[in-house]
Amino acid sequence: MLKYSKKLVVSLSLLVLSGCSMIPGSHIEGVDIELERSTLEQDLSNVNISIIDSALISQLKDSQQAYTQAKKYTPILTDDYDYVLGIGDVLSIGVWDHPELTIPAAVQRTAEFDGFRIQADGTITYAYAANVPAAGKTIRELHAVLVKKLSQVIEKPQLDLKVVGFKSQRAYVTGEVKNPSILPISEIPLTLIDALNQAGGLSQRADWRTVNFTRDNKTEIIRIDDFYTRGDISQNRLLKHGDIIHVNRTDNQKVFVLGDVAKAGSIEINRYGLSLAEALSDVGGLNEKTANANGVFVLRKRQDNEDGVIADVYQLYAQNVVAFVLADQFKLEPRDIVYVTTAPIARWNRLISQLVPTVEALESISTIKNQGTIF
Structure with missing residues (x-):
């Protein structure tokens, strides 16, 4: 089945190339079909093709969980968090029972305005403690330094130290x-x-x-x-x-639905995700008369390019009723391409419909020339 699917993908790609020569007036000069065929087949040998079934849905879920586990970091711990002072931070410093060392509160001024700012050299200057290094220390570390300095002039100083302006970080x-x-x-x-x-x-x-x-x-x-x-x-x-x-922005969070659908286009993936069934529904579904229900493909480029595989192709057999349940469980990813192929008879009819007007036009020209000859 997978071998058949890969052949179908190759055939679809080659049909696009060969269509240039099949349809009158659409030939592109400089395209070597045989060379393109060889290159395309070589590229498609690096494509992994899978059938969308219950086993694949389970496999994708398991791989997503494994990815999440592999990317996990140690949960953040905030219990031992301690703020580190920096240049520009403003400190409020007061000493109990020593009002001369405490700036009194004022109605028109804020604690930040009256505080002690850590200077560009990383120091602060306080009474009896000049040019004390503060930047890079925690509040507890600076508190211990100031107490030691003040202990030289004050017996057992009780110091109140806090940050009133967080300006450094x-x-x-x-x-x-x-x-x-x-x-x-x-x-x-x-x-x-x-x-x-x-x-x-x-x-x-x-x-x-x-x-x-x-x-x-x-x-x-x-x-x-x-x-x-x-x-x-x-x-x-x-x-x-x-x-x-x-x-x-969500601009890049899109999937593209192309091929034999009612209205091809791009669809944004919202915060709740987007399934294959939703994508097909949003474009009006498959064309009932011409679409190949067994030719619903999802093309997904691989980011890591592991094992030389450049892309994954997933095929849905939509003729089976159960397939719609699977399509609803198949989650699309940004930049996925959903392509619905046309049934073989419909492709033939389209080719004929394009050839007939050309033949009729040629016949009309021939008739006019013949009439001109008669007259």
């Missing part, structure tokens, strides 16, 4: 979110999902399947659909300074 959310934002990294752990929510969530035109996550000039694909639909927390990330989250 930011993460960026761009693309198809409702409010593209620059989000500060603060003492409260910020995750990728948190950032998307703070940016207002995904827009209507957003790709709900994946987002691009860039850190240190390296970009990876985060499958947020696995997080939302399967609870895969490994797809989340704890954000750091400079991280970029970019949400793509």
Whole structure:
């Protein structure tokens, strides 16, 4: 059966090439049919053809689960998260029972305005503690340094230290979110999902399947659909300074339905996915009189090109009623091509319908010439 399917794919491809010479007026100069035939057959030897049946549906589901497991990262841990101070952060410092070391609150001023900003050299200056290195330290580490400094002039100082302006570290959310934002990294752990929510969530035109996550000039694909639909927390990330989250549009999330269907065209894959049955339904279904129900193909390019296989071709035998159930379970992927072939008799009828007007036109010209000769 698979051997027959591969021959059918070869025949369909060659029909397109040979059609240039079969149909009058459509010959393309410079095309060597025999050379194209040889090249095409060589390329198709690297194509994997499968029949869409229950076994294939189960196999694809298992491979998807295996892929998800292989791509899993260690779940993020926020219990031991500790904010690291940086240049530009603003600190509020106070010492109990020593009002002279505490800036009093003012109605017209904010804590950030009156605070101690970490300077460009990474230090702060406080009473009895000049040019104290602060950048790169946690609050607890800086607290210990200041207590040690103040202990030289104050007995057992009780120091209150906190960040009132998180200015040194930011993460960026761009693309198809409702409010593209620059989000500060603060003492409260910020995750990728948190950032998307703070940016207002995904827009209507957003790709709900994946987002691009860039850190240190390296970009990876985060499958947020696995997080939302399967609870895969490994797809989340704890954000750091400079991280970029970019949400793509759905423009590239399309499949193309071609061939003998009511209305060929492209269909966008929404956040809920798209099955083969839905795609065929959205284009009006197969042409009942001319389409080959056993010639429904899905062409899918392989990204990894493993074992020299450049593409997978899946064939659906739609004459079987059960096939529609399988088609509903067969999930399409972005850039898939669904092609419905024409029944052999219909192809012949179309060829004849194209030849007849040409023959009639030639006969008319011949008749006119003959009449002209008579007169």
